[in-house]
Amino acid sequence: MDMRVKDLCVARGGVALLEGVSFTLAPGQALILRGPNGSGKTTLLRCLAGLQDPRGGEIGFDRELAAYGAHADGLKAQMSVTENLTFWAAVHGLSDIAPALAAFDLEALRDRQAGMLSAGQKRRLGLARMMVTGRALWLLDEPTVSLDAASVALFAEAVRAHLAGGGMAVIATHIDLGLPEAAVLDLGPLKARAEMDDFDDAFGGAFL
Numbered sequence: 379m380d381m382r383v384k385d386l387c388v389a390r391g392g393v394a395l396l397e398g399v400s401f402t403l404a405p406g407q408a409l410i411l412r413g414p415n416g417s418g419k420t421t422l423l424r425c426l427a428g429l430q431d432p433r434g435g436e437i438g439f440d441r442e443l444a445a446y447g448a449h450a451d452g453l454k455a456q457m458s459v460t461e462n463l464t465f466w467a468a469v470h471g472l473s474d475i476a477p478a479l480a481a482f483d484l485e486a487l488r489d490r491q492a493g494m495l496s497a498g499q500k501r502r503l504g505l506a507r508m509m510v511t512g513r514a515l516w517l518l519d520e521p522t523v524s525l526d527a528a529s530v531a532l533f534a535e536a537v538r539a540h541l542a543g544g545g546m547a548v549i550a551t552h553i554d555l556g557l558p559e560a561a562v563l564d565l566g567p568l569k570a571r572a573e574m575d576d577f578d579d580a581f582g583g584a585f586l
């Protein structure tokens with residue numbers, strides 16, 4: 379099933395950030411979101427994940443098929459690597475965590491508490507979590523923060539395997555992920571024009 383996004387307008391804190399966001403993603407395809415700090419990449423991902431409603435436009439995709447990997451890894455600090463992945467797999471009705479452990483080189487760390495992991499190891503575990511959801515669409519916000527070069531390569535391989543299995547990915551990033559086959563959407567030109575309505579919404583008309 380294709381993911382179709384048409385003429386989306388997204389806002390944060392009552393202020394419109396982006397307008398006219400349109401793209402189509404077919405199974406096996408990835409889209410890289412680019413844009414300067416504050417341009418609205420996270421906000422767009424939140425809308426695609428169903429965490430907030432867009433101000434306008436259409437998202438033609440079942441949001442239940444999406445897994446969202448935000449800046450925070452969402453790990454349970456007291457639980458081991460294995461327990462974290464097993465827990466998330468069970469939430470999604472799955473049980474096999476071995477491919478995720480292998481893909482992110484976590485086997486030697488499987489019994490370590492998540493809270494004891496280094497920043498990069500935590501990030502690897504957070505990304506491994508995407509694999510055990512079994513969901514078709516990965517929505518990833520700056521997935522490579524804290525990763526060393528070898529781990530970025532592992533991540534690119536995992537995304538490629540996901541796409542090869544008919545998955546899709548939308549990834550906000552500032553770095554080159556080593557996925558030249560992915561389409562790129564530059565959000566810079568889609569910056570919303572400032573409207574007085576936005577200032578009304580944001581400040582309750584205090585300046586009027």
Ligand SMILES: Nc1ncnc2c1ncn2[C@@H]1O[C@H](COP(=O)(O)OP(=O)(O)OP(=O)(O)O)[C@@H](O)[C@H]1O
Nearest residue numbers: 390391392395413414415416417418419420421422
């Ligand atoms: N909860 C909030 N309330 C009001 N404004 C917010 C809120 N969260 C973010 N913003 C603002 O919305 C704008 C877009 O933020 P967003 O996080 O979507 O940008 P981004 O492109 O992901 O940035 P970065 O590259 O720095 O991660 C920014 O100006 C930010 O300050």
